[in-house]
Amino acid sequence: MTSTEASTKPGGARVAIQKFGTFLSGMIMPNIPALIAWGILTALFIPVGPFPNEGLASIVDPTIHYLLPILIAGTGGRMVYETRGAVVGAFAVMGAIAGSDLLIDAFNEANPPVDGGAPLGYVHMFIGAMILGPLAAWVMKQLDKLWDGKVKAGFEMLVNMFSAGIVAFLMGLLGFYVIAPVVNWIMSIVGGAVGWLVDTGLLWLASFLIEPAKVFFLNNAINHGVLTPLGTSEVATDGSSILFLLEANPGPGLGLLLAFSIFGVGAARATAPGAAIIQFAGGIHEVYFPYALMKPVLIVALMLGGAAGVATNMLLGTGLAGPAAPGSIFAVVVQAGLVGVPNVLGVLLSVVIATAVTFVVAAIILRASRKRDLARAEAGDDGLSAAVAKTEAAKGRKSEHLSNLAGGAAAGGAATGTATEAGVPAVASEPIRKIVFACDAGMGSSAMGASVLRSKIKKAGIEGVEVTNKAIANLDGSEDLIVTHKDLTDRARLQNGRATHVSVENFMNSPKYDDVVTLVGESNQSE
Template structure:
């Protein structure tokens, strides 16, 4: 079993929130392409869009109201109980969707809106989906355990089909009568609070919560549980939402890393420029968290930059047509450009201002402590590596991007320690045609690692070898060679014990890649 005890120690409440946020993120992230597609439709075809089209605009409403919650519920169900869980979860959320609509219609009938008003709007069941999808799958899983091995031969399919149908039916009723009113109340309270901040011009205060939360990996519950549903509702009517920029703005992280590039010392200064490229262009924000943890007072700079960016967007009335995931400047610019007009310039200005403000405040802090930092460096203290370790502990699991940063901070020492599980694979039992980089999410640094190895294999003149990246949960046994972070190799072996497994500490710059290229070439020569 892989050892992840260190990142999970301590901070009970914080760890619980982290796990909850990670679970929410796991339901939302795979469906971001559907949200992006919906954002494009909205930006183009609603009344305030680029190309208003009443017929095509009819796709917008059903997509956000039915399709997206069903996709999210299905994903949540699959995370708990594979395809069987996905089916019952997707059906169950229909109960919450219709139940919510019935409640809203009843309210509007009892409280007719003023002339010209539209009444209370429908609630889109994103949160209901995130509740019912996993819950329904869990119920199905527990029930299947009750009669596992007790069904007479020949009746297995009958029992499986009808039991799943009955669970889906019952959970839809739970959604209709219980989940719908609860979610309606939650969205009413949260939506009212956010609306008050917007109306009073105080939305920038959200940065006092979001920026520190990001550094301690506590933001996913806020971002995916609250901001995405509320922002999507705004886009459906206004074509854009500022809420998508509260967490995704890459400006504060860029400003902090630029300040370290100029005013930092030692390993922090040497690694900051590379981290800035990964954070700003790649959208992997977690690479700047260790720099903030080196000096927690630097969170003040992040808050100042984040608040400045939000204030800029509020003043200019700018926002995004959909969530920017990952939080890369390319994703932000694409979603901003879909809104049209001067929106793109306004959003880019908010990024520049957020970066500039963070840079100035962080520079003052770094300059004030520079003498002390130089003394500590001369004494041999490795503040960055310690901060990386603390960040990994805060995240609660191994991180590909952070492991790469740690390797860079130790000037290659850690990278030299990278090894395959049980030693370098001298011989492969069969030709290697499919190489997969596997990590928790199946994106981010593992994608960059796959790109690095793909280029090395191409330069070596080896043909017919596929190099891809997936999440560990999606390993299907067809892989010939699997590359994982050393903390995740045991989990990868559980999904595919036939493949050759290579463990690395740094996905982006591992000395093992040259050995893998040689192994692939040798295995294919013996075919």
């Protein structure tokens, strides 16, 4: 193993939850456009919408009940075993959907609603899709390994087709008899808990879990595993859901960055205004995480700001028609606008209040420690470089403004002694034609890093080199060089052990990129 390939080994519960959340994101994020389209349709044309239309509204239920779970299951299956995995995963979730519906119908027949009450509603099998899609694909993959190379010539297609059909059939039965009742039970517990928080006016307490989870990149499991399915179900009946705003509200991050812009010191103060623009307008929330980790007590400010925003939306009855992805103020306004102008005003007020509360609390904390911060800055350590290293554990960085801060972060990273700071290999074992920037979700900051390196390679006059970005889970072994954050390199190496792996502290401004350009140029000249 080269020094470039070595990195700090991930481990522990935090990394396990990160990986789990990453996998959930990989299933949900590609299907967000379908969720948005469904949200627009629902917000406009259901009976409580501004333009009730019985015909168009008839598309709503089949989409949420069948299409969206099938898309998610297919995506999860594809992540595990490409097209074969997608097919068996998509079919398997149909068993869970049908089994869940049968159980709900049986319950409603045995327990008819009284006093005009509504019957128990169907469970939309999002969680079932997240279970069965990858599981069915994994089973298919393992079975294919059993007879790989053992099938007589001419019978390959027959075996492939029938084996996949049989696996899909069996996994559908598993979904019908096992997964459906389990998911129904899970949703009844989770839905009941969320309903209790809403009914008792305590939903704002969720911010005390979500805001710290965001800073440590543990929010994906909550957001995509729970909030999105529950929020989507609410939209189907109410036209909007407050749950989409629990994590996406850009107010807390903006308030924190504004506080640093005024009361911060050194690099933190210099870079905070630019980071605020990217976070608020671009929706890339991770740019404020290093600032919170500089002083972990600032997470309290984020929790209080988030709670204030949720409380405001609860009092006003406001929400979004679909997930705001990314969490930009523009995406939030668009999704709020589908519900109506009063809803937009309420949502904007929740953003303003969340910003103000976070700003005030963060300002108090920063002012209280200002003398110590100034002393550290004069000594050449403002704490931000170490915070950047901690923060880029999952998604990297997304801001040219943050690149000012990255200069210090890179220097600090070099002093940490991680093996990857030894530098880029001087010689490549084979020509480098395909470079991939890999992170958890495969978008956001890794895309920006790919753009930076692509520009450097173009300026160097190197042709025939592809520079792209993708999620670590989607690495397929064809990559020649993979760039990851140092905390993710081991996971990337598991996906592709052949490639040259370069670990960085900051996607946007790593000093290693010039070395990578040199390496790529020399490797292609040696062909």
